Amino acid sequence: MATGLMGGTFDPIHMAHLIIAEVALEQCGLDRVLFVPSAHPPHKCEGGVSSIEDRIAMVQLAIEDNDRLELSDIEARREGKSYTIETIRELRATLGPNERIYFIMGADSLTQLSSWKAPKHLLDEVQIVVVRRPGVNEHEADPAALEKVLILDGPLIEISSSDIRQRVGEGRSIRYLVPPAVESYIQEKNLYS
Secondary structure, three states: OOEEEEEEEOOOOOHHHHHHHHHHHHHHHOEEEEEEEEOOOOOOOOHOEEHHHHHHHHHHHHHHOOEEEEOOOOOOOOOOOOOOOHHHHHHHHHHHHOEEEEEEEEHHHHHOOHHHOOHHHHHHHHHHEEEOOOOOHHOOOOHHHHEEEEEEOOOOOOOHHHHHHHHHHOOOOOOOOOOOOHHHHHHHHHOOO
């Protein structure tokens, strides 16, 4: 089997995340994509992220109508910072040595890969799949990393979780930026306002 892995804070998950997953399923020949909300993201301020329970609930709501998209709470169950290399190694132990794992990341993350924990091991252990981002030149990344990545040919969609949080805080619409069930959850839980 071939499994795609999308990690992130998903605060909140939005339509661009879902479109990227669908494009990766198609272009990489994946059987499924696992969404892995980061419990304690190392690159984010701890107090600035919604609870892991809320973020997991929003991911579940967003993917419930697509049986090829799945939620993994692997990082929520682990203590300490959520490092991608540790998640991949734990998944590898669970899924077995024959599972092909594709780690899906934005071009902005690729250009920052040298600041991640064990970036060389990450490049050696999985196939990195890069999603182009508006205003980001993936060719600014380490040339050694660029040699090992696949770049998705998909639409450039400029939606960001931080923009969605700001819009909610300002009382503006987030319709069509997030799935309707996620929008309802945000309203019910009074998130971001």
